[in-house]
Amino acid sequence: LIEVARRGVEAALGAGASDAEAYAAEDRGREVRAHAGEVESLTAATKRGIGIRVWVGTRAGYAYDTDLSEAGIAALGARAVELARVADEDEFAGPPVPVRLSPEMRGKGAPELSDASVAAWSTADVAELTLAVERGTLAADERVVAVEQAVYADSAETVAIASSTGIDGEYERSSAHAYVQALAEGEGSRETGFGFGLGRGPDSLDPVAIGAEGAERAASMVGAGKPASRSCSVVLDPTVAASFVAIIGRGLAASTVQRGRSPFAGRLGKGVAADAFVLHDDGLDPAGPSSAPFDGEGVACRRTTLIEGGSLDAYLYDTYTARRDETDSTGSAGRSGYRSQPSVGPSNLVVATGALSFDELLGEAGDGVFITDVAGLHSGVNPVSGAFSVGASGRAIRGGELVEPLREFTIASDLLSMLGAVRACGAEPRWVPFGAPVSTPPLLIAEMTVAGS
Amino acid sequence: VSDGDRLIDTDVAGRVLTRALAHGGDFAEVFAERSDGLTMAIDESRVESVQAGGGEGAGVRVVSGGTTYFAHVDGLDPTDLERAASEAAVALRSKRIAPRQLESVLSAPHPIEQPPGQVPAERKADLLRALDERGRTTGSEIAQFTSSYAEVRRQVTVANSEGLFTGDDRTRVRIGAQAVARRGDAVETGAETLGGHRGFELLEGDPGEIAESAARKALVLLDAGPAPAGSTTVVVGGGFGGVLFHEMTGHGLEADHVQKGASVYADRLGEQVAEPLLTAYDDGNMPGEWGSDAIDDEGTPTQQTMLIEEGRLTSFLYDRLTAKRDSVPSTGNGRRESFRHLPVPRMTNTYIAPGDVAPEAMIADVERGFYAASFGGGQVDPATGDFVFGVSEGYLIEAGKVTRPCRGATLVGNCLDALAAIDVVGDDFEMKTGVCGKAGQKVPVGTGQGHVRIRALTVGGTEV
DSSP: OHHHHHHHHHHHHHTTOSEEEEEEEEEEEEEEEEETTEEEEEEEEEEEEEEEEEEETTEEEEEEESOOSHHHHHHHHHHHHHHHTTSOOOTTOOOOOOOOOOHHHHHHOOOOOOOTHHHHSOHHHHHHHHHHHHHHHHHHOTTEEEEEEEEEEEEEEEEEEEETTSOEEEEEEEEEEEEEEEEEEETTEEEEEEEEEEESSGGGOOHHHHHHHHHHHHHTTTTOBOOOSEEEEEEEOHHHHHHHHHHHHHHTBHHHHHTTOOTTTTOBTSBOSOTTOOEEEETTOTTOTTOOSBOTTSOBOOEEEEEETTEEOOOBOOHHHHHHTTSOOOSOEEOSSTTSOOEEOOSSEEEOOOSBOHHHHHHHHOSEEEEEEEEOHHHHBOTTTOEEEEEEEEEEEETTEEEEEEEEEEEEEEHHHHHHTEEEEBSOOEEEOSSSOEEEOOEEEEEEEEEOO | OTTOOOSSOHHHHHHHHHHHTTTOOSEEEEEEEEEEEEEEEEETTEEEEEEEEEEEEEEEEEEETTEEEEEEEESOOHHHHHHHHHHHHTTOOSOOOOOOOOEEOOOOOOOOSSOGGGSOHHHHHHHHHHHHHHHHTTOTTEEEEEEEEEEEEEEEEEEETTSEEEEEEEEEEEEEEEEEEEETTEEEEEEEEEEESSOGGGGSSOTHHHHHHHHHHHHHHTTOEEOBOEEEEEEEOSGGGGHHHIIIIIGGGBHHHHHTTOSTTTTOTTSBOSOTTOOEEEETTOTTOTTOOSBOTTSOBOOEEEEEETTEEOOOBOOHHHHHHTTSOOOSOEEOSSTTSOOEEOOSEEEEOOOSBOHHHHHHTOSEEEEEEEEEEEEEETTTTEEEEEEEEEEEEETTEEEEEEESEEEEEEHHHHHHTEEEEBSOOEEEEEEEEETTEEEEEEEEESOEEEEEEEEEOSBO
16 A cells, blocks of 8 residues: 555645645445344445645645546646645645654554454354444343443445655554444433444444443433532543543644634643643554554654643644644544544643542532533534533532432533642543543533533 | 437446346346536635546346345446446346346436536636635625635446436536634624536636625624524525525434334325424425426426425435335435435425515514524434434524524424424425435435524533
8 A cells, every 4th residue: 555655645745735745544334224124234345545735835635536546647737736825825734754763652652553453353253243332232221221232333444655755654543433322211311322342353342331331321211300500529431531632632733723723722831731631642552543553644653742740731632733843743643534624633642640449439429410411512612712501411419429310401511620620530530532532530620510411 | 309319328237137137136237327517715815626527337236026136346347347237137047037128218408508517617717716806805803714616527327127218417516615713712604605507607706606605604603692592583584594404303204214114104105293383395396496307316307396395295305225115106216425325315406485474573573582593504313203303593683673682592392293383384485405315325405495483492502
């Protein structure tokens, strides 16, 4: 595949680009959807394509296509050059250059990213795993009346990047995940619950645990009512904490900071969180779904301390934003495939664990709300100011114990106030793949507005 | 043919379908697609992110009993297509079935006056510069302004084992504007879009109006106070206010949710679910609208479907598979993001038909309430009916008048209760564009309505 990428670079240079970068990707994937004891759909996917980024002086252009033939790539390179001429000049625009890692990071090395079980498990095997997730859900709690859907998906991808500035690399990576949406009924109400698991291959998925989580989340909500509107302490379950951390990660991207669209702009070196909250971006975490030897523009991935000791230590940079701030890329050019240009963002966000067990965390909260689900994040969070008000459901906490289920309410605060109010972190982290991948324990927030009845 | 050139010919389509049914199956289909798009943006008054993307490929599915086998491949090479068909059929073990002879059916693609691909890219860059100028000069407190332009042409060809061979040629253009206003520590945002299943002619009027509108929304919010928290009367604005109906009712009427019992509307066909003043439709054939197509992604012509007639639930939204299960015809709602996805029942343009009350009159009756003029988006769990909406532009209603703006409000509620609580429908009407996500697939949808009043709904704000 690297040959395809190299050809892309040559095509663009031949068409008049002063510099060029090509990203080629190939992907084979499967997906199984099960419902009511039967396989509902079984998908086999083959994807491949190339995206060429060019610079004509300080103007940049991008073009992608599925056509990897020699003629196709030549036409694509010429198209990208033609588009670059439409863009305005930008003094910071330019191709990525290889960045040398510190000896410590070089020693760390890229983790193993491919799992043999993706290839070893037949389609019948993964279909059986999907059905086992559904069975596990139904068996876990008698209040579970149905499973809306149980889904398994895996993929094995190859990514290659080459540039006119000496970037030249290729890697393979596999992934697998499964999830279930359970329906529980009782006390005249119907509730849904989501359970999931992820890893590099089907070997690392536990269908019984995934089913049990979906069942538990649905069944525990049966009979839910609205909480009274008030300000109180809340405990965020890891899936909810991860959703907020992913938004915080985007706010730490230098692109949003430089353009004045981040609540973290102008706060480097200043206090932004309680001491209890420590955050890293780690593109080399062995278990991180987004781990890779290099980022979306070929720059080596690494670990970056973002928030520690309460203060903001760093932003995340790609080549363009690093040039603008006269610093080095942190290997944070994200890329969702050949159909998109790289953009700055977190790789894997890791929230440091604390010392408290979940029960101790509830004890610390005393009276409040345990939030198990949030909805409407894309519309309910203002990414510029950090203010948010989102739909939520969960359980009441009284005297340090989980009591009645709650739904149809909102929680509101702003990201900086929330970070400042983190009182404690749980001891057990979990990987959550919503938005950017995040590993986080449950978090205790001292105060947030809860709006219900 | 009038509906664009077929991406694959009858011979190839026939061979692929034959291969797909080589080991049995009740139904087979090949969906081929070619897409070409261009996007660009302006940020910090600089035209950037100029990007063109193309691609072609096909998806082959075989339906056998309750199971769908699907394989998709990039590129339209006949050998790859036949291989995809074999991959789709690989798990089947029955006897060969012969597909019916293909018969070409012409669709009626929505006319495009000025194909955007023929308009020089430089003109689009100039358009963005004009939007930028307009947005930035709307007020001195506009600190940031960005704008985007997107065009895409999707040609599709559908062939199935029942002999259908048809296609469509779809062009969409959309522009968007986002403004950030700043006064001291206060930072507010505003956004507006304009889009259609149309060519460059969409932008003939005054496209700069969206830039001004986005900027105004952000400026207004600089004066905003905290939103109230609690239950109150809510007046929802026209146009994108229709996203409320889209989320709280539309999704629950999609037949896949219904058939799994995962919809609060599952057993309510024919029942009164709203006041008699409410009538609503889904219409995939509205000329030039963002959610329109000539045919859906299974080759069924799009149509107007009455969903609620004077408060009574009259129809669900069907694709082929779910329609067959209920022994009804498809309503032309089998849509997919691309050839890489299976079709599922999806809304097209969904709207509440205009009523007979002027917006000012429905507000004049409200002693204390909340006016949700525009939303940032929303989300619903069709199984429970719980929904949530982010209000991007909201105001208090006090003594029958719209008063101070509020920031950070969210509406939460349950569909059945909220739909039944709509007590006034306005006589104004507007359609807006949205991008709807379901089952990991995004499709363009239109939402519409006039002003609508809901007797009681929970507003989630920060002021307890």
